Amino acid sequence: xxxxxxxxxxxxxxxxxxxxxxxxxxxxxxxxxxxxxxxxxxxxxxxxxxxxxxxxxxxxxxxxxxxxxxxxxxxxxxxxxxxxxxxxxxxxxxxxxxxxxxxxxxxxxxxxxxxxxxxxxxxxxxxxxxxxxxxxxxxxxxxxxxxxxxxxxxxxxxxxxxxxxxxxxxxxxxxxxxxxxxxxxxxxxxxxxxxxxxxxxxxxxxxxxxxxxxxx
Amino acid sequence: xxxxxxxxxxxxxxxxxxxxxxxxxxxxxxxxxxxxxxxxxxxxxxxxxxxxxxxxxxxxxxxxxxxxxxxxxxxxxxxxxxxxxxxxxxxxxxxxxxxxxxxxxxxxxxxxxxxxxxxxxxxxxxxxxxxxxxxxxxxxxxxxxxxxxxxxxxxxxxxxxxxxxxxxxxxxxxxxxxxxxxxxxxxxxxxxxxxxxxxxxxxxxxxxxxxxxxxx
Amino acid sequence: xxxxxxxxxxxxxxxxxxxxxxxxxxxxxxxxxxxxxxxxxxxxxxxxxxxxxxxxxxxxxxxxxxxxxxxxxxxxxxxxxxxxxxxxxxxxxxxxxxxxxxxxxxxxxxxxxxxxxxxxxxxxxxxxxxxxxxxxxxxxxxxxxxxxxxxxxxxxxxxxxxxxxxxxxxxxxxxxxxxxxxxxxxxxxxxxxxxxxxxxxxxxxxxxxxxxxxxx
Amino acid sequence: xxxxxxxxxxxxxxxxxxxxxxxxxxxxxxxxxxxxxxxxxxxxxxxxxxxxxxxxxxxxxxxxxxxxxxxxxxxxxxxxxxxxxxxxxxxxxxxxxxxxxxxxxxxxxxxxxxxxxxxxxxxxxxxxxxxxxxxxxxxxxxxxxxxxxxxxxxxxxxxxxxxxxxxxxxxxxxxxxxxxxxxxxxxxxxxxxxxxxxxxxxxxxxxxxxxxxxxx
Numbered sequence: 001x002x003x004x005x006x007x008x009x010x011x012x013x014x015x016x017x018x019x020x021x022x023x024x025x026x027x028x029x030x031x032x033x034x035x036x037x038x039x040x041x042x043x044x045x046x047x048x049x050x051x052x053x054x055x056x057x058x059x060x061x062x063x064x065x066x067x068x069x070x071x072x073x074x075x076x077x078x079x080x081x082x083x084x085x086x087x088x089x090x091x092x093x094x095x096x097x098x099x100x101x102x103x104x105x106x107x108x109x110x111x112x113x114x115x116x117x118x119x120x121x122x123x124x125x126x127x128x129x130x131x132x133x134x135x136x137x138x139x140x141x142x143x144x145x146x147x148x149x150x151x152x153x154x155x156x157x158x159x160x161x162x163x164x165x166x167x168x169x170x171x172x173x174x175x176x177x178x179x180x181x182x183x184x185x186x187x188x189x190x191x192x193x194x195x196x197x198x199x200x201x202x203x204x205x206x207x208x209x210x211x212x213x214x215x216x
Numbered sequence: 217x218x219x220x221x222x223x224x225x226x227x228x229x230x231x232x233x234x235x236x237x238x239x240x241x242x243x244x245x246x247x248x249x250x251x252x253x254x255x256x257x258x259x260x261x262x263x264x265x266x267x268x269x270x271x272x273x274x275x276x277x278x279x280x281x282x283x284x285x286x287x288x289x290x291x292x293x294x295x296x297x298x299x300x301x302x303x304x305x306x307x308x309x310x311x312x313x314x315x316x317x318x319x320x321x322x323x324x325x326x327x328x329x330x331x332x333x334x335x336x337x338x339x340x341x342x343x344x345x346x347x348x349x350x351x352x353x354x355x356x357x358x359x360x361x362x363x364x365x366x367x368x369x370x371x372x373x374x375x376x377x378x379x380x381x382x383x384x385x386x387x388x389x390x391x392x393x394x395x396x397x398x399x400x401x402x403x404x405x406x407x408x409x410x411x412x413x414x415x416x417x418x419x420x421x422x423x424x425x426x427x428x429x430x431x432x
Numbered sequence: 433x434x435x436x437x438x439x440x441x442x443x444x445x446x447x448x449x450x451x452x453x454x455x456x457x458x459x460x461x462x463x464x465x466x467x468x469x470x471x472x473x474x475x476x477x478x479x480x481x482x483x484x485x486x487x488x489x490x491x492x493x494x495x496x497x498x499x500x501x502x503x504x505x506x507x508x509x510x511x512x513x514x515x516x517x518x519x520x521x522x523x524x525x526x527x528x529x530x531x532x533x534x535x536x537x538x539x540x541x542x543x544x545x546x547x548x549x550x551x552x553x554x555x556x557x558x559x560x561x562x563x564x565x566x567x568x569x570x571x572x573x574x575x576x577x578x579x580x581x582x583x584x585x586x587x588x589x590x591x592x593x594x595x596x597x598x599x600x601x602x603x604x605x606x607x608x609x610x611x612x613x614x615x616x617x618x619x620x621x622x623x624x625x626x627x628x629x630x631x632x633x634x635x636x637x638x639x640x641x642x643x644x645x646x647x648x
Numbered sequence: 649x650x651x652x653x654x655x656x657x658x659x660x661x662x663x664x665x666x667x668x669x670x671x672x673x674x675x676x677x678x679x680x681x682x683x684x685x686x687x688x689x690x691x692x693x694x695x696x697x698x699x700x701x702x703x704x705x706x707x708x709x710x711x712x713x714x715x716x717x718x719x720x721x722x723x724x725x726x727x728x729x730x731x732x733x734x735x736x737x738x739x740x741x742x743x744x745x746x747x748x749x750x751x752x753x754x755x756x757x758x759x760x761x762x763x764x765x766x767x768x769x770x771x772x773x774x775x776x777x778x779x780x781x782x783x784x785x786x787x788x789x790x791x792x793x794x795x796x797x798x799x800x801x802x803x804x805x806x807x808x809x810x811x812x813x814x815x816x817x818x819x820x821x822x823x824x825x826x827x828x829x830x831x832x833x834x835x836x837x838x839x840x841x842x843x844x845x846x847x848x849x850x851x852x853x854x855x856x857x858x859x860x861x862x863x864x
Binding site for chain 4: 450451453454457458461462465468521522525528529532533534535536540544549550553554557
């Protein structure tokens, strides 16, 4: 019934929609703003300049995929929420604050690898930002779990065990931060691998139950 | 009924959705654009440059949390609206105009605290922008209240008393603007405290009724 | 019925939603990007610099309100659409192309008024962009009307006569472009007046019917 | 029934909504960010500077229309999806990564045509980005088709044959990339023509079935 959307009760449900709309906004804007920091500089022929700018492309891809993986986690989480909660919104705001911050260390890392200096400092800063994003995503899930904010799983559903899935990512970040103090290039490679792992792992785990459900 | 969405009457309801979509867009873009103004500069070692850039981090966090608090207020308000109104849309547009303006004084304050000059002028400008945002949010609520645009509260609902909740924030801003004329750093600390207060207060107040409703 | 949303028929309706989502995105991003071009420059004390930057504030306000007025028109139009149409989407894309272009002439006008030169050229360019936005908005409405894409008006509805409402705005733009060739400052004042007129007029006209409908 | 939206089953459907919200965000932000790279430079009178900046306008229009055409394809695709799929989300993420990258080669091409050098390298880079976007859009459609993710066509529906429609676009891009190695200006003209073709073709093909359906 169309007029049913007009009642106070129906309107209340829009709150979760707007938490998702605001989050989608921040995730997609942060990912798209990354392109503004890609640049080429002399010396060299134009082709050399384009090729020498590889750190910008690498930084762009790693950060974009990390934000993409974070967005996938976020979507999976909000999909399972039966209700929201004030503290959940606050943790979410802190998570978005760190996601929106990521373009800054991304720019520093790319500049440093591209003929600048200070890779070790900037790669450490980048790693700490990624770690903070991951820990806040972890906190969001742990809080929703503890406060029973998730809807009960359906009988045919095989729920992803979030903590067990994310521990390797957390471990990867901590190892990479330590390695980055000496070998910043290796740390970047690990961040790339973790982003790919998070995207692949989540999708492979989610496949069976979702496909099954939607065929019903 | 799916086909019910196609009638003129059902379509009319989308208007509020788009007011929310446009508002969510402006809030999330303004918050995410803040990162573009974070920068590090010589002199000093790279690590010193990163640490000396603390005013940028502080300004980023204060403005992000203020926009986040403004977005939470805005969401709480639109959730309770039973119907929209032309003048309400206009006040909303002015509110968004000020929210979208915030990155500019944020940049000025950060530059000034980071080895520039003119902190007192810029911190005052920043405070006036925050005050304008708060007053317009207040006007939005007062107008909706006076014109009976809110849906009637449900029997088990304990409505937040918006004016009483926001008066401390307004008072905090006015005090901070006056203090900032002499001690700009203290004013920034107050703006941070007000943002945290607005986020915490709103959430604590909203907790009981919402949790109760969603468990029904 | 929840599962009703899963049918091909129900999904088809999302198309209009996404046209609105894409349009809301472009309108809100273009409006929020305007802030990036506000800047202050020497000479003068810091306070003088802030006050001398008035052309940036004026340009920001005029462009923000013009985009806001354009968004209000766009919302009013899509609310009344019973169905979409391929050519409508194409005209809409051209409209968004011009809306997203507006920050560029806005920046040129503000720079010119702020101690630069070439006001007359830039103000003319600005006016032509505004005129193009208005004409494309007009074309969108005329096309929807001719192709009977609007839903039939409800018995108690008093439809805004779009062409009659917009002709003064079109006239105002043409007059302002001609005046701006000699007196660019006056043209800017007219653009501001037209934006305010569009926002006020639309809202006053829409008031009676909408308020009446929602009270039913 | 309003409360029906609260069940786990109903919430699951939001996942597709958020894939669309994130995609709409990236498409609209990438299109709107293009304006930030438009600039005018000396030498010449102000009017000459504005007219000499034509490469920026051309690059803006071609990239905006290409993103617009990509968004139209994407909308048409998601409208027909009966269900989502983990790998589909991953291909979509790669597509968005390339769409969000487009402003960078756009800027390079415009700078080069505007009195810089290296047009051939930059136009090739631009063409490769467009080709990657098109191939990933093609892959998205091919995968959805192979995995039977599309809803079955309705009896009165005349489905667009995506591969046959897109092959001319793919061919056009490959020819343009080769031509651009020698005549970069001609390549840009082809990219413009392909964008217009994609927008016109799609709309003309979609007209009959959609208009018919919505009149039911």
